[in-house]
Amino acid sequence: MSGADPQMAGKPEPFLIGEAMTGGYGRGADILHDCTIAVDKGQIAVIVGPNGAGKSTAMKAVFGMVDLRLGAVRLDGQDITALTPQARVAMGMGFVPQTHNIFTSMTVEENLEMGAFLRQDDIRGTMEQVYELFPILKDKRRQAAGELSGGQRQQVAVGRALMTRPSLLMLDEPTAGVSPIVMDELFDRIIEVARTGISILMVEQNARQALEIADKGYVLVQGSNAHTGSGKALLADPQVRKSFLGGTE
Amino acid sequence: MDILNAVVVLANFVLIPALSYGSQLALGALGVTLIYGILRFSNFAHGDTMAFGAMVTILFTWAFQNMGISIAPLPTALLALPFGIVVTAALLLATDRVVYRFYRQQKAKPIILVMVSLGVMFILNGIVRVIIGPGEQRFEDGARFIINARQFKEMTGLEEGLAFKASQGLTIVVTIIAVAALFWFLDRTKMGKSMRAYSDNEDLALLSGINPERVVRITWILAAILATTAGVLYGLDKSFKPFTYFQLLLPMFAAAIVGGLGNPLGAIVGGYIIAFSEVTLTYAWKKVATYFLPASLAPDSLMQLLSTDYKYAVSFTILVIVLIFKPYGLFRGKAV
Amino acid sequence: MRNAALFALVAALYIATGMMQSWNTALAIFNMGLISAVMALGVNIQWGYAGLFNVGIMGFVALGGLATVLVSMPPVTEAWAAGGARMLAALAFGAGTIAAGIATFRRMQPGRRRALAVAAIFAVGFVLYRWAFDPARDAIEAIDPASTGYLGGLGLPILIAWPVGGLLAAAAAWGIGKTALGLRSDYLAIATLGIAEIIIAVLKNEDWLGRGVKNVVGLPRPVPYEIDLQDTPEFVARATELGLDPATASSLWVKLCYTGLFAAVLLALILLTQLALKSPWGRMMRAIRDNEVAAEAMGKNVTRRHLQIFILGSAICGMAGAMMTTLDGQLTPGTYQPLRYTFLIWVMVIVGGSGNNWGSVLGGFLIWWLWIQVEPIGGFVMNLITMPLPEDSGLRLHLLDSVQHIRLLTMGVVLLLVLRFSPRGLIPEK
Ligand SMILES: Nc1ncnc2c1ncn2[C@@H]1O[C@H](COP(=O)(O)OP(=O)(O)OP(=O)(O)O)[C@@H](O)[C@H]1O
Numbered sequence A: 001m002s003g004a005d006p007q008m009a010g011k012p013e014p015f016l017i018g019e020a021m022t023g024g025y026g027r028g029a030d031i032l033h034d035c036t037i038a039v040d041k042g043q044i045a046v047i048v049g050p051n052g053a054g055k056s057t058a059m060k061a062v063f064g065m066v067d068l069r070l071g072a073v074r075l076d077g078q079d080i081t082a083l084t085p086q087a088r089v090a091m092g093m094g095f096v097p098q099t100h101n102i103f104t105s106m107t108v109e110e111n112l113e114m115g116a117f118l119r120q121d122d123i124r125g126t127m128e129q130v131y132e133l134f135p136i137l138k139d140k141r142r143q144a145a146g147e148l149s150g151g152q153r154q155q156v157a158v159g160r161a162l163m164t165r166p167s168l169l170m171l172d173e174p175t176a177g178v179s180p181i182v183m184d185e186l187f188d189r190i191i192e193v194a195r196t197g198i199s200i201l202m203v204e205q206n207a208r209q210a211l212e213i214a215d216k217g218y219v220l221v222q223g224s225n226a227h228t229g230s231g232k233a234l235l236a237d238p239q240v241r242k243s244f245l246g247g248t249e
Numbered sequence B: 001m002d003i004l005n006a007v008v009v010l011a012n013f014v015l016i017p018a019l020s021y022g023s024q025l026a027l028g029a030l031g032v033t034l035i036y037g038i039l040r041f042s043n044f045a046h047g048d049t050m051a052f053g054a055m056v057t058i059l060f061t062w063a064f065q066n067m068g069i070s071i072a073p074l075p076t077a078l079l080a081l082p083f084g085i086v087v088t089a090a091l092l093l094a095t096d097r098v099v100y101r102f103y104r105q106q107k108a109k110p111i112i113l114v115m116v117s118l119g120v121m122f123i124l125n126g127i128v129r130v131i132i133g134p135g136e137q138r139f140e141d142g143a144r145f146i147i148n149a150r151q152f153k154e155m156t157g158l159e160e161g162l163a164f165k166a167s168q169g170l171t172i173v174v175t176i177i178a179v180a181a182l183f184w185f186l187d188r189t190k191m192g193k194s195m196r197a198y199s200d201n202e203d204l205a206l207l208s209g210i211n212p213e214r215v216v217r218i219t220w221i222l223a224a225i226l227a228t229t230a231g232v233l234y235g236l237d238k239s240f241k242p243f244t245y246f247q248l249l250l251p252m253f254a255a256a257i258v259g260g261l262g263n264p265l266g267a268i269v270g271g272y273i274i275a276f277s278e279v280t281l282t283y284a285w286k287k288v289a290t291y292f293l294p295a296s297l298a299p300d301s302l303m304q305l306l307s308t309d310y311k312y313a314v315s316f317t318i319l320v321i322v323l324i325f326k327p328y329g330l331f332r333g334k335a336v
Numbered sequence C: 001m002r003n004a005a006l007f008a009l010v011a012a013l014y015i016a017t018g019m020m021q022s023w024n025t026a027l028a029i030f031n032m033g034l035i036s037a038v039m040a041l042g043v044n045i046q047w048g049y050a051g052l053f054n055v056g057i058m059g060f061v062a063l064g065g066l067a068t069v070l071v072s073m074p075p076v077t078e079a080w081a082a083g084g085a086r087m088l089a090a091l092a093f094g095a096g097t098i099a100a101g102i103a104t105f106r107r108m109q110p111g112r113r114r115a116l117a118v119a120a121i122f123a124v125g126f127v128l129y130r131w132a133f134d135p136a137r138d139a140i141e142a143i144d145p146a147s148t149g150y151l152g153g154l155g156l157p158i159l160i161a162w163p164v165g166g167l168l169a170a171a172a173a174w175g176i177g178k179t180a181l182g183l184r185s186d187y188l189a190i191a192t193l194g195i196a197e198i199i200i201a202v203l204k205n206e207d208w209l210g211r212g213v214k215n216v217v218g219l220p221r222p223v224p225y226e227i228d229l230q231d232t233p234e235f236v237a238r239a240t241e242l243g244l245d246p247a248t249a250s251s252l253w254v255k256l257c258y259t260g261l262f263a264a265v266l267l268a269l270i271l272l273t274q275l276a277l278k279s280p281w282g283r284m285m286r287a288i289r290d291n292e293v294a295a296e297a298m299g300k301n302v303t304r305r306h307l308q309i310f311i312l313g314s315a316i317c318g319m320a321g322a323m324m325t326t327l328d329g330q331l332t333p334g335t336y337q338p339l340r341y342t343f344l345i346w347v348m349v350i351v352g353g354s355g356n357n358w359g360s361v362l363g364g365f366l367i368w369w370l371w372i373q374v375e376p377i378g379g380f381v382m383n384l385i386t387m388p389l390p391e392d393s394g395l396r397l398h399l400l401d402s403v404q405h406i407r408l409l410t411m412g413v414v415l416l417l418v419l420r421f422s423p424r425g426l427i428p429e430k
C-alpha cells in the first residue's frame, strides 16, 4: 500500500490527516508503516483491524504521543507534527484513550472540569451539554468516577474530551466492555456529536456496526493500510467481509 | 478525684505530647506523600529538607532577635517561618531543575529517583552541617507555657499538674491551619484539582492540557511549605539538631505508608497513629496506674512497655504490619 | 585494557600514599579498602543483579560486628550463672510467642476472632517475656559492669565469626525481604532503612548482649600481636636485615597478615560472584532485572529470586562487617553512622559500575581512598581559602571546622554526577 491515498488525489485537504506515518515506541521497532488516516469536517472515520494491528498506536501518533520517523500530521492544513499533545488539545483536538481514560479518584464533575482545564471562560454551558448528552452523569456528578459502571465510565471519558469543545474528537474503542444496548446508545450519541460539526476519528472492535455509521473506514493490518474506503464500500467489499467481518452474512 | 488526677497525668504525658508530635509527623508525611503522588518516588531527602528549612528559619530568627524584632508572646520563629519557606522552596525548585527533571524526562525507574534523592540528602545534610554545625541549637523565645503545672494545680486544686507548652499549642494550631489550607487548595482550586488529576492519571492529565512541569513546581513549593513548617515546629518543640531530622524519615515514611502513599488524608491519620503508638508504648504507665489501682496492687515496675531508645522500632513494626496486611495503606494510596 | 589501567591507577594512588605518607598508612587504608570492596560486592549483587535498593547496609554490617563478640569473646561465667539460663529461656519464649502468633494467624479463619486471638497471644506473650527477661538482664548487667556486664561470647576463634556474621545478616535480610519484597521497589529501601536503625538501637541499648555503648574492646585477633613480634628475636633480626626498626616492622607485618586474610576472602567472593553471574542463574537474574514483567510471564518467581539475592548480598555485607570489627579489635556501636556505612558503600558501587563485580571492587578501593584522603586535602584547601581571613576570625574557624562535613557533601555530589553523566560507572556492565 502506498502512503498517499489515491482517493484523496485532487480533492481538497481533509480536516485532519496523519499522512504516511512511520514510527514506533521509543527505540523499539516501527509499529506503523507508511500509514495514512484522515477525517473530513463533521464526518466520522473509523479504524478497524485485528488486535495488535497498531490502531491505538496510529491514534497516538496522530495525537503526538508516538515519535514519528517519517510522515506528517496536519490539522486544518496546518502541520502539527512537532507539537506536544497539550498543544494539540489547545488546537481543538480531543482524545479518549483506550484504557485509563478517566480520573478514577475524582468525581464525575471534577473529571469534566479537568477536561476543560485549558479553558479560561465559563464552562458551565458545556457541562450542561455533556449532561444532556449523557443524563446519567448528571445524577452521578458527585460520585467518584472509579465507582461507576463500565458504560458510565466510557461516558465520563467521552464527556471529559468534549469539555474542551474540540473540533475533532478521537475515540479509541469507546464501546469496549459495554453491553450491546449501551453500545447502540453510545453510537447514537457519537452520531449526535458528529452532527454538531465535530469530526470524529474512532477505533472500533465492533467493525460492522462502526462501519455502518462511518463516512470513511480504514482497515489496518500490521501497521499498514490494508483497505480504505467509505464505510458502505468496506462493508460490501468481499475481501474485507471475509477476513475482518467474520463474513457469514 | 483519683480518676481526674489520672486523666491529667495521661493528658500531660501522653495526649498532648503525642498530639503535637503527631502533628509534626503528619506535616512531614504530607510532604512525603505529595511528592510520591506527583513525582512517584519516596523522597529520602525530605528529612533533610526539613532540617534545611528549619535552619534557614533559625538564621532569620536570630537575625530578627538581634534586630530586636519580636512578636512576643509568639516565638520570633513564626515571623521567620515565611522567609525559611521561601528559601527552601527556591532550593527545592533549583534541585528539581538541576537534578530531578533530567530523570523525569528520561522516564527513569522510580528506584533511580529514590537513589538520586539519597544523593540530594547527602548534599543537604552537608550544607546544613557546614552552615549551622551538627550540634543542637535553641531558638525558641516568647511565652514558654500556655499553662504550666503550678498554675494548673492552683486553678483546679488537683494533685497533678498539667503543663501545656506554647510550642505544643502552636504546633497544633499551625497544623490545623496548614492542613485546612492544603485541603482547600487540593479540593477547591483548579490548580489543586489538576494536581490530583496528575497524581491519579498522568497520561490523561497530559491529554487534558495540564502542564506537568507546573504541577511538579507547585508540588515542590507545597513540599517546601510543609517541610519547613514541620521542621520548625519540631525544632521549637524539642530542639534543632540536624541528625534528628534524618531519624524522622522512618516515622514519616511509616506514617505516609500506613495512610496509603499518595493519599494526603492518609498521611495525616498515619502521622497520629505513629505518634500515639510511639508515645503510649514508650511511656511509663506507673503513675497513671497508681491512681487507678488500689494501693495493694500498686505496680512496682515502671510499667514501660519499651524503652524510649526503641521508639523507632514502633514505627518500624507498624510499617511491617501494614506492608504485610495492607500494603496499600488504610486509605488506599497509589499502586503498591 | 581500560579496566586494567583503572586498577593500575588506583594501585598508584595507594603506592603514592605509601611513598609520600607512610607504608603503614597506605596499608591501613588498603585493608579497609579490601573490606569496603567486599561490602560493595555484596551491595552490587543486590543492585546490579536484581535492582534491589538496600538502604540498611549499616545494619547488616553491625550484625557482623556483633557476631565477632558473640563468637570470639570468652564467656562471662558469673553472668551466665546470674542470669544466663533465664535469659535464654526468655529469648526462646519470645521467639515461641512470635511463632505461636504466626501459627494462629495461619490456622484461623480471617476475621475479628483471629485478630483478637493473635493480639492476645502477642500481648500476653510480651508481658510474660518481659517478666522473664527483665530480671535476667538486670542480673547479667550487674556483674562487674565496668568491665563485663554482659554474657560474653563462645570463646571460639574469631575467624569463625566471619561466616557467622554473614548468617546473622542473612537471617535479618530474610525477615525484611519476606515483608518488603514483591511490593513497590521503594518499600524495600524504606524497610531496610528502618531495620538498620533498629539494629543499631539494639546494639547500643542491650548491654547484656554486647555491652552497648560501653563497647567491647580487646577482641581476640586472628593475627599476631605487635608486642609479641617485637619480643621475638627472629622477627627483630629479620626486620633489621630489611633495614626496618622492629616497631614499624611489626605493625607492617600485622597489617600484611590482615591484608592476606581479607584479600583471600575478596578473591574467593569475586570468583564466586563472577561464576554466578555467568551461570544460567546469573543470566536469569539479569533477565528478571531488565524485564520483570516478561520474566514473570515466563513463569519465573521473581519475588523468590529477589529474596534469594537479597539474602546473599546482605550476608556478604554481614561478613564484611565481621571482618571490619576484627580489624578494629573492638565493637563500638556508637560509631555506626548511616552516612559512613550505607551511603558511602553506595557511592562505591555506583562510581565503580553497578552490575559489574570488578567495578564495585574498584569503586571500593577508590572511594575509600578518597574518603580518607579528602579530609586532609580539604583541610589544606580550606586553609588556603581562609588565608586572607584573620587568624581568629569566627568564620575562618567555622569553615575549618566544617571540613569533615564538606566530605559528605562531596560524596553526595560525586554520587549525583556519576548517576547523571556516567550512570554505568567506571567499569560498565558488559
Ligand atoms: N507502550 C508501548 N510500548 C511498546 N510497544 C507497544 C506499546 N503499546 C503497544 N505496543 C505494541 O504495538 C503494537 C500495536 O499495538 P496497538 O495497541 O496499537 O494495537 P491495537 O491495534 O490498538 O490492538 P487492540 O485491538 O488490542 O487495541 C503491539 O505489537 C504492541 O505490542
Ligand SMILES: [Mg+2]
Binding pocket: A055, A056, A057, A098, A172
Ligand atoms: Mg488498541
